[in-house]
Amino acid sequence: MSIPTRHPFEFDPTYGMTLDALLAIVPPEVPAGFDTFWGGRYAHALTVDPKPTISESATSHPNWLVRDITYTSTDGFLIGGWLLVPRDGPVRRGLVVGHGYGGRDAPDYDIPVEETAILFPCFRGLSRSARKPISPDAAWHVLCDIDKPERYVIGGCVEDLWVAVSALAAIFPQTDGRIGYSGISFGGGIGALAIPFDTRIDRGHLIVPTFGNRPLWLTLTTIGSAASVQAYRRRHPDVLETLRFFDAATAASRIRIPMLMAVALFDPAVAPPCQFSVANALPKSNYNEIFILDAGHFDYPEAEAQHAALMAKVGQFFRTP
Structure with missing residues (x-):
């Protein structure tokens, strides 16, 4: 491992934690009504x-x-994105791919899957799904209706993922029950919240997921979306009661399908203790795997090699049965 030691940040993106310490973090207590809510x-x-x-x-x-694809999500929200269909061979599986908080300008063409149709939705308010009054700026998007649990934009994004699965199954009925999900950062947190409740998703891959362990997430210095929520909390201290229902680590404890997690030891945007809270919450089983990255949201010498190793695992993980 080669965790970055030189960086421009005024805080330590490892938060002083070793791998052993990160692996020992436990998810927060589940709030009453969590399963009913979702x-x-x-x-x-x-x-x-x-x-x-x-x-x-x-x-x-x-x-x-x-x-190009559009579909109608909850609240009549029109979601835009891209659909990739293999030029050669049949479609036997489906894959929904979520994006980070920077949005998405194009699909990813290098996902190593075969016989798979891939849907790249843009979550509501972002990129091809931009619409007022939701801000496309992550610092403001994450605050949209945060004072209204039933209307909070993060919940709407989770619903966008569920409806993406419906859209993919409608286009390719043969993929029903054989649809996976892959999401990074913001998309990783959305995936952790969505996967436990959608029995149509048969496996998931989350990369440096955010929204994990909200009590901790609200306390750790970051350049990510948590910073604006931390500022909001200083004026509205009761916001944690809402955020406990949008905790990716809490949700991950409910996941019962195979998962491939990629979490980082150094990350200025999504604090590693929060990432590991999500990974550690998964039930211990032989079909779950945690892949350790030296860093997330930051360039480092081994990035290309680690990405290649992770992609090899992704191809195997989503291989058509």
Whole structure:
């Protein structure tokens, strides 16, 4: 391992924690009503007809048919994104891919999967799903309706993921029950919240996930979205009561499908203790794996090699059965 020792930050992005200390972190206590809150939202999301619309994309790729896609999520919110379909071979599986808080400008063409249709939705308020009054700026997006648990934008983004699964299954019925999810950072946190309640998702891959261990998340210095919520909390100290229902570590303790987690020892945007809180919350089983990165949201010498090793595992993890 080669954890960065030189960086421009005025704080330590390792938070002084060793790997052993990170692996010993336990998730926070589950708030009463947590499962009912999310189970009800999931049941409602299942009633939504996504009405996916597919059109030719301005971009092309030698291995993929690239399509623009829109679908209707909860609250009638129109979600935009991309759909990749393999040029050769059948479609046997589906994969929904979530993005970080920077949004998404294009699909990822290097995901090493075969016989798989890949849907890249842009979560509400961001990139192709930008719409007022939601700000596309992460620092403001994360605060949208934070004082209203039923309306908080993070919950809407979780519903966007569930409806993305519905849209993919509607386009390719043969993938129903064989749809995976992969998400990084913001998309990792959204995935942790969504996966436990969606029985149609059969495996998940989360990379440096945010929103884990909210009590801790609110205390650790960061350049990520937590910073704006920490500032908000100074004026509204009761916000933690809402955030406890949007805790990725709490939700991860409910996951019962195979998971491949990638968590970092150094990360200025998503504090490693919060990432490891999500990973540590997963049930201990032979089909869950934790992949350790030297750093997240930061360039480092071994980044390319570690990314290649992780992608090899991803290809194996999502291999068509």
